[in-house]
Amino acid sequence: MTYLDNILFVIFLVFGIGYFTKNIKKIIRNIRLGQNVDRSDNAAARWRNMSLVALGQKKMFTRPIPALLHFMLYAAFVITQIELLEIIVDGIFGTHRFFKTGLGGFYTFLISFIEILSLLALIATVAFLARRNLLKLPRLNKEELLGWPKKDANLILIMEIILVLCIFTMNGTDEVLYSLGKSHFEGTGSFHFAVSQFLGTAFFGGMSEGALHVLERIGWWGHFLMVMAFLNYLYFSKHLHILLAFPNTYFANLKPLGEFDNLEAVTKEVKLMMDPNADPFAAPAEGAEAPAKFGASDIQDLNWVQLLNAYTCTECGRCTSVCPANTTGKKLSPRKIMMDTRDRMEEVGRNIDTNKGVFVPDNKALLNDYITPEELWACTSCNACVEECPVSISPLSIIMDMRRYLVMEQSAAPAALNSMMTNVENNGAPWPYNQQDRLNWKNEM
Template sequence: MSILPNIMFAVILIAGGGYFAMNLKKIIRNIKLGQDVNRSDNPSARWKNMALVAFGQKKMFARPVPAILHFALYTAFVITQIELLEILIDGLFGTHRFFKPSLGGFYTFLISFIELLSVLALTATVLFLSRRNLLKLPRLNMKELMGWPMKDANLILIMEIILVCCIFTMNGTDEVLYNIGKSHFEGQGSFGFTVSQHLGPALFGNLSEGTLHVLERAGWWGHFIMVMAFLNYLYFSKHLHIIFAFPNTYFANLNPQGQFDNLQSVTNEVKLMMDPNADPFAAPAPDADATPAKFGASDVQDLNWVQLLNAYTCTECGRCTSSCPANQTGKKLSPRKIMMDTRDRLEEVGRNIDANKGVFVPDGKSLLNDYITPEELWACTSCNACVEECPVNISPLSIIMDMRRYLVMEQSAAPVELNNMMTNIENNGAPWQYNQMDRLNWKDEA
């Protein structure tokens, strides 16, 4: 037997795996550009959160029909990796259905189960394509999805269909070959796979032995090549959530949704102001050469690494935007666009670093203004609807609030109404133009 196919298989596997590893390394490098934040607390709660939200897809089931379809796709994707493992062994060592002799009847059950899941996945994929392109579901046809994002979503679904077709071509032709004693696998009889034992003879039963062997190999190689293509396409696609949903849910914020973080430098100053016994000169003098800390965020490097991980994890499903009250009332804000813009800017910064031998050269652009406008940021009501809706615990609100913080504390660029309110609080101790004592004058009129 020629070892050339095994060599070709190994070359494709190494090249595909190497290219994926190289791109994954770039993504991790980009995420590490963010500011440090400690998310190592309460590991038991974090593991539980990941199990329920990422593995169990708990938040998806708020909408049962798409949730069931997505769960079918997700389960098929996970379980099919068992068959992929067998293909890797067969491809490297020249075997055929490596696990069948040792697993016996359980092997038939396992592949049959994979086939049933594949049928469900194929059904879900066709429905998702129809919903996106024929039914024109509003949240899947918004302005920020026009162009590449729409093509990306359709392309990945088409790849899923091709992958399933390869599985049934491989199993169906092998079933027919096995029935006539011409399979690569030694022995007679039928595999008895639940779907292929019927689909194989119906589609391929009248073909010649030579054609069957060609189609079986085409399905087998097609399955492997599609997996390699899919793996490396992830880098350019929104479907990175297949990988990053798990760390994203693990490192998600466990604090109550309405709780915001405080800037430590501001907190320290306030404590000094409120403590009559504090010595304002007791703190060490700041380093004259140190770069002053920035209040808030104007570019991706000012965000923390979890927020950048959020950007890469975004599925672009639009549940956040469809539940956003600002967006529903015609405001410019779209939480999905906030995440997409953050990822696009982060990718631009990454390409800048690659082009300049590992060093970022200022390009005169920033996330604020060049990607996200102040109008979008100030439209947010900070209601947390987007955070509640996200199926993988992404927080667009945290990015919005950090960028607002920059506008207020670094640029003094808050809207007039907000500036008036803050001035009133500073002067009167209340948001209104009269002080708190005046508010109690009504009691003297009784």
């Protein structure tokens, strides 16, 4: 590489990482728009949960075939970073295969292992494209995925194919050049990489030295530039889960799925009602804060973990595919709940950016403008979506908080539910009979 190449490489590297950092700061800012919630308890259980679910992909294997394909991609993504690290070192210092001298024979094994994983990743990527576009799996072709979400999924898969082809072009041509003693790396012989020793001879064996050098540089630069493009595309894509799955599973709710949080203000009122010594007409203590807003109507009312959930959503649709409401034709889709929350969060973030760090009310909200009451009341609160999610996202928690808002702030529950709550208040039970009438069955015994 020439000094000009080194300078150009550093410029691309600094710009790529800088733009990525800028967008990550936006994501962190948007997540912090949510209410505070303490998830610092039980660190050991949280580390274990993250290791099993995010790193070990434990929940993916409830569906073996897509899990195996995903694992191929995942393993290739992780291990290939070693080769990327070498490219960065070579690009900055003008070296070629910097790690080869120090690692010796292990270097050949390492790159061979990366190539095998890359080949498996290529197979998996083609399979995923076929599942979406040829087989048209129902959960990957729902209404909420029409338009940009479908294009996004296909685009990221195409980028992965290009990246793998760049790897094999770089290694295959270098394999041929090295065997001719014409490689950038001094020496003769062959790398004997597991895949490119065959691909190199098959596709590049008869080419001139000049053509081989050009193709090797295309593969090398293509690999680097595709990684930079992929890194900065993450912000605009559903593939943020590559990074956020780890904090998302660490901060996941460790309580039993059926356990809901009580509202502090409501709990306090109930305790006062149950206390025979309490004065029901007493004025609030001086300096006491007004009760917080009940439930959630917009993203600022949700907690920061719920907003992190929205950014982590992979749009895989496993939640929607097991949702009994969706299966029976109702409007609810847990995946759409998460996508809508993320879209509203992005809209609020753009508002803040436009107004120099201050949110200017826009007469819009997550409730009604994105998610309708019909969707919320279709939920059976069965937790199937939470159980199925590969990265421990909880659409149900958002649904329940928005239901709370409808009931406690707007008195907008469905008629049947309002009737039930009235009966509980008046009769101490959900049925329209007072307590004395409910005991009439004894007289018939």
